[in-house]
Amino acid sequence: MEEEFPKEQMILSRALFVRFQNMVYEICGISLANTKRTMLSVRLLRRLRALNLSSFEDYLNLLESLNRSDDELQAFLNVVTTNKTDFYRENYHFEFLKNHVLPELQTSRKISVGVPLHIWSAGCSSGEEPYTIAMEVAEVLGAINGRFEILATDISTKVLHSAIQGIYSEQEIMPIPQPQKYKYLMHGAGEQKGFYRFVPEIRKHITFGRMNFVADDYGIPQRMHVIFCRNVLIYFDAETRHAILQKLCAQLTARGYLFLGHSESIKPNNFRLEKISPTIYRRLH
Ligand SMILES: C[S@@+](CC[C@H](N)C(=O)[O-])C[C@H]1O[C@@H](n2cnc3c(N)ncnc32)[C@H](O)[C@@H]1O
Incomplete structure (x- = not known):
């Protein structure tokens, strides 16, 4: 597969890498570290092959000539983003949601038969996170009668497409506990x-x-x-992180909870938050 590109053309030059870095930053705020030059080169080769282009420069020139809504810019973002995820990733968050957050919301009557629970999985990748949330909330509120709505968003249409299908392999569903597998998953037959x-x-x-x-x-x-x-904020620089967190916190209800990835602790006072644990925060008012 790789033969059509001479070896010296398979890795971006430093100068071209900087131009791609700027373009990625401008479109989606991701700061690609200098150490990601090889990784980006490998990912971009997929687009070069798909478009039958013979150099990174041709691809960059093409991207720069397109308007923001062009499908190729989306295809570019789909290869640039890192979408690693898992069911029950950082499981203590789901335990905390089930054992503390939901009882608290029920006791304070912030959710009830008439007021549904609203949860947002922001940067949901291929859906493992929102489906894990849905299974765990269903354990408390019930899948059929429980009133809860989960919004799941991502910039990559490729992962969103998989997420909407909600179909996963045997290997992928391994972290799901047996009782939840039994209740919430259907076996495929034939080709599935x-x-x-x-x-x-x-x-x-x-x-x-x-x-x-x-x-x-x-x-x-x-x-x-x-x-x-x-596991989203790690891709942004301090300034972009700050702006995103401000918008996320504005979207929270008073006393609403924010869960971050294990390496993403923040200064809560900057965002009218209180720290519950290194990765769990609650809006003050
Ligand atoms: C590593 S995944 C994390 C998935 C999941 N939250 C988890 O912890 O398992 C990061 C996700 O953030 C998304 N992302 C990156 N930049 C984004 C942006 N500017 N807007 C929206 N989503 C973005 C990526 O497409 C990717 O699916």
Whole structure:
């Protein structure tokens, strides 16, 4: 596969890498470290092959000539983003949600039969995070009668497409506990053998959508009781992180919870938050 590109043309030159870095930063705020030159080169080669282009420079010139809504810019973002995720990743967050957050919201009557629970999985990748949330909330509120709505957003249309399907391999569903597998997953048959799909009673609680964290206005009318924004902020510089966190916190209800990834602790006072644990924060008022 790789033969059509001479070896010396398979890695971006420093100068071209800087131009790609600037373009990525401008479109989606991601700061690509200088150490990512080889990684980016390998990912971009996929687009060069798909478009039958013979150099990175041709591809960059093409991207620079396109308007922002062009499909190729989306295809570019789909290869540039890192989408690693897992079911039950950092499981203590789901335990905390189930054992502390939901009882607190019920006791304070912030959620009830008439007021649904609203959760946002911001940077949801291929769906493992919002489906894990849905399964764990269903354990408390019930999948069929429970009133909860999960918004799940990402900038990559490729991962969103998989997430909407809600179909996963045997290997991918391994972290899901057996009782939840039994209740919330359907076996595939025929060509789908070895694959599993979430039951409609779980899928109906999740709405997927494309959203760019660096957009001025997220366009989400609903305030959230809980926001998961995990393993996302690591891709941004301090200034971009600050701006994103301000917008996320504005989207939280008073006393709403924000969950971050394990390496993303923040200064809570900057955002009217209090720290509950190194990765769990609550909006003050
Ligand atoms: C490493 S995944 C984290 C997935 C999940 N939250 C987890 O912790 O398992 C990071 C996700 O953030 C998304 N992302 C990166 N930059 C973004 C942006 N500017 N706007 C929206 N999503 C973005 C990526 O597409 C990717 O799917």
